[in-house]
Amino acid sequence: MTLSLGDGRPILAFDVGGTDIKSALFDAGGHALGVERTPTPLAGSETPVALTARLAELAAELTSRFPRTTPTAAGVIVPGIVDSTRGIGVYASNLGWHDAPIRELAADALGMPVAFDHDVRAAAWAEHLMGGARAFDDVFVMVIGTGIAGSLIVDGRLHPAGGYAGEIGHSPVAGGSECPCGAYGCLETVASAGAIARRYTELSGHTTDGARAVFARAAAGDTVATAVVDAAIDALVLALAQLTAMLAPQAVVIGGGLSRAGDALFEPLRTRLDARLSFHRRPQLLPAQLGEDAGLLGAAIIARERTDAAA
Amino acid sequence: MTLSLGDGRPILAFDVGGTDIKSALFDAGGHALGVERTPTPLAGSETPVALTARLAELAAELTSRFPRTTPTAAGVIVPGIVDSTRGIGVYASNLGWHDAPIRELAADALGMPVAFDHDVRAAAWAEHLMGGARAFDDVFVMVIGTGIAGSLIVDGRLHPAGGYAGEIGHSPVAGGSECPCGAYGCLETVASAGAIARRYTELSGHTTDGARAVFARAAAGDTVATAVVDAAIDALVLALAQLTAMLAPQAVVIGGGLSRAGDALFEPLRTRLDARLSFHRRPQLLPAQLGEDAGLLGAAIIARERTDAAA
Numbered sequence A, B: 001m002t003l004s005l006g007d008g009r010p011i012l013a014f015d016v017g018g019t020d021i022k023s024a025l026f027d028a029g030g031h032a033l034g035v036e037r038t039p040t041p042l043a044g045s046e047t048p049v050a051l052t053a054r055l056a057e058l059a060a061e062l063t064s065r066f067p068r069t070t071p072t073a074a075g076v077i078v079p080g081i082v083d084s085t086r087g088i089g090v091y092a093s094n095l096g097w098h099d100a101p102i103r104e105l106a107a108d109a110l111g112m113p114v115a116f117d118h119d120v121r122a123a124a125w126a127e128h129l130m131g132g133a134r135a136f137d138d139v140f141v142m143v144i145g146t147g148i149a150g151s152l153i154v155d156g157r158l159h160p161a162g163g164y165a166g167e168i169g170h171s172p173v174a175g176g177s178e179c180p181c182g183a184y185g186c187l188e189t190v191a192s193a194g195a196i197a198r199r200y201t202e203l204s205g206h207t208t209d210g211a212r213a214v215f216a217r218a219a220a221g222d223t224v225a226t227a228v229v230d231a232a233i234d235a236l237v238l239a240l241a242q243l244t245a246m247l248a249p250q251a252v253v254i255g256g257g258l259s260r261a262g263d264a265l266f267e268p269l270r271t272r273l274d275a276r277l278s279f280h281r282r283p284q285l286l287p288a289q290l291g292e293d294a295g296l297l298g299a300a301i302i303a304r305e306r307t308d309a310a311a
Helices: A044-065 A102-110 A119-130 A194-203 A210-220 A224-247 A256-260 A262-275 A291-306 B045-064 B102-110 B119-130 B195-205 B211-219 B221-245 B257-261 B265-277 B291-308
Strands: A012-015 A022-024 A033-039 A072-080 A081-083 A089-094 A097-100 A115-120 A139-144 A148-154 A251-255 A283-289 B013-015 B021-024 B032-039 B074-079 B081-083 B088-092 B098-101 B113-119 B139-145 B148-154 B249-253 B284-288
Touching: A012 A044, A012 A291, A022 A044, A022 A291, A033 A044, A033 A291, A033 B021, A044 A097, A044 A251, A072 A119, A072 A291, A072 B032, A081 B098, A089 A102, A089 B021, A097 A102, A097 B257, A102 A115, A102 A148, A102 B045, A115 A119, A115 A291, A119 A139, A119 A148, A119 A251, A119 A291, A139 A256, A148 B221, A194 A210, A194 A224, A194 A256, A210 A224, A210 A256, A210 A262, A224 B148, A224 B221, A251 A256, A256 A262, A256 B074, A262 A283, A291 B195, B013 B045, B013 B119, B013 B291, B021 B291, B032 B045, B032 B291, B045 B074, B045 B098, B045 B102, B074 B102, B074 B119, B081 B113, B088 B102, B098 B102, B113 B119, B113 B221, B113 B291, B119 B139, B119 B148, B119 B291, B139 B221, B139 B257, B195 B211, B195 B221, B195 B257, B211 B221, B211 B257, B221 B265, B249 B257, B257 B265, B265 B284
Parallel strands: A012 A072, A072 A115, A139 A251, A251 A283, B013 B074, B074 B113, B139 B249, B249 B284
Antiparallel strands: A012 A022, A022 A033, A081 A089, A089 A097, A139 A148, B013 B021, B021 B032, B081 B088, B088 B098, B139 B148
């Protein structure tokens, strides 16, 4: 990671996913030291305790490797429904917890103040401060990968709504199918990178290297790939049209694996969204800029912002 | 109008619609005096000037009828797209204006400071301060009448987004048809009170007394009325499910003519919305409480809030 947060307190940062933990120590210059991925310990109902114990081990390794940098706080971000105000992991299908007091467990395990939030919200906040969403006070940041998640920034502030806002991936669209979340017609059943690859395989009988490969086949004239990509883009356009009508954000910043399809994604999104609207104010559709580092940067940022400098 | 705003400065209030202007003088006790409806003067490109001249006539009548109440400011609200920050009527299909400086014209015509905003935003603000949205900081207020309009309150503040937010009536839903706005599939082509009456007449060949009569026929077993009402409720549920996924408001407060259908509207909305969602946080669905007075009350409230007491 070459980006710097700028000067400030040294911070431990942990971006916890369903399979990996990304960890790093940010120094006083805001540079990430010792960035690495390690497996997330999954232990059923004991996952919160096993996870936070693992964070303490990673912290000990980082501070012993970089003895001149002494962190004063940590940022921990996780997927699912996250109540950042109360410090609770409300629900995460991959991690299996319900109402887990992760912030408190992590603070106890690490022995320092912890800022705790949702992974995509933290990433969106980093994009707002340093990346593709920098120019906008009203902006929706969405990440299209295995699933589709998002975060709202309203009047220059994150708007979590108790952890439930931004779930565009679980917004119903025409053509959607049954979703593991329990609802049906969710956007991410058609338009996530995972869905695009899976639907192509189902319809063509061919395995694929993922959504970008399906985009490449569509560009080469494969009719099945074209149909799958078209359906995904139409579903995204519908969800973005609804978002535009309701919230009229100045911009929608799109990250995640699918955003790397570049113009093959953004050009038809822009054209078809424009055609779907009338008097509405069109949002700018822009790529995220921080890539996979956004979460870790966001974790470090919220730790600097939300923990007490005196601690 | 029996409701009082409470003590404060005397205010002139004007709720300008496509056909009528509602006007009143609010006294120092916050009671509305001389509430009446008069026709909106429509004069093509001269409408802004004709309208604000008419507001001055109405003001003169009110102050001569109630000489002991001297207004120090006025609230003027209009439909369409309204930029309340700049005081501009951006667009209103019924009133025919584009980028009309209504606030300045009204202040000149009335000779006093004017607060200017969108009719449904002002009504929503009144519902937030005095009505059905009182208990909530994150709430969507929607008005289902001839069309469908709405207004977002986020963190206890109106969120206009340059005047473009809250347009749930022009959010695309499955089953929608071509909309006079120029888009297609807009919610209000299926689910407004106007659409329900029109679709029933188209499908049955019978004229009707409006949407509530169609609800009554559906309750009495009329299969065409049942189909029209079902399609409207399904479309509303879809739009509310999208709103819930994206914004997760604590409540949705519904006013306008259709809300007077009462449980015949709210019960199936609640049941079907609940069934359409999974992990999402369900908003409370509640009726608006201020009825047709909400706009006029809101106009008076914003005038007290946004104009200078010293003026």
